[in-house]
Amino acid sequence: MNTKYPETLENLIDSFGKLPGVGRKTAERYALYVFMHMKDEDITDFSNALLSLHTDIHICESCGNISEGNICKICSDSSRNHRQVLVVESIKDLITLEKVNEYKGIYHVLNGSISFSKGISIDDLNIDSLMEKVKGGEVDEIILATNATLEGETTAKYLKELLKSYDVKVTRIAHGLPVGGDISYLDELTLLKAFEGRREY
Ligand SMILES: [Zn+2]
Structure with a gap:
């Protein structure tokens, strides 16, 4: 009681x-x-x-990152490569990857991952603005950096299917990512290797 x-x-x-x-x-x-x-x-x-x-604080209209304006600092940074988009599950993952200070493209935050057990489908994820960019021919490469969990892998597969019919290179970070690994728990070196070792997906 x-x-x-x-x-x-x-x-x-x-x-x-x-x-x-x-x-x-x-x-x-x-x-x-x-x-x-x-x-x-x-x-x-x-x-x-x-x-x-x-x-x-707002959510960036373009990528789903946290932002003080409608568009976040990363998306507003013209020195970054806007044709390369790194897709992550959470803002926490974005911040972890950004700390590595190696990646010079932009991000896209899905705000979750597909989970059949939790009833989360692709429709519940933040993908509209990403698909718009792809359809508009604004993207050369999409790097899938979802977690190495069942949900993360399912999400990566789903996105790959979705992107198949567009002229965009899809890669997946792999090397050094432990199975069951949550991006935000990885150290910087492991992440850097995972990023460098990304392969065509
Ligand atoms: Zn943004």
Whole structure:
């Protein structure tokens, strides 16, 4: 039986409970910590940071990356090769790959992967703007950098099928990617090798 706190605190507990990996007990601990120990100014900073997410941060209309404007810094960078698109599952993967500082093309964030068990199909992924670029002949190479998991592989296969009828080279990063590997957990050297060792897909 859950202890009932005053409604305001219960609301905060509910909010913390929406974070991944945070159960009721942890959410209670966080909420009580905020109430008992956090300074007023820290609480204000915390809530302002949350509130400004909606007003100051957007999803890039072109690639799905996080952005302060409608188009992200990478997509607005004319020194990058816009004809080479590296496709990743998540913004976290994009940031991990970008840290390697080797890739000079642009990205496309799918915002998920196909999962039959979770009922996620290709229609649930962010692919429209990518397909538009391909159909418009704006892309020479698509590098599939989805994770080496069942979902990631399924997604890569699906995209390859989808891209088959267009004049675009499709490659898949492979070398050094462990099976079951999540891109965002890989070290930079492994990622660099995976990128360099990409092959026609
Ligand atoms: Zn972008």
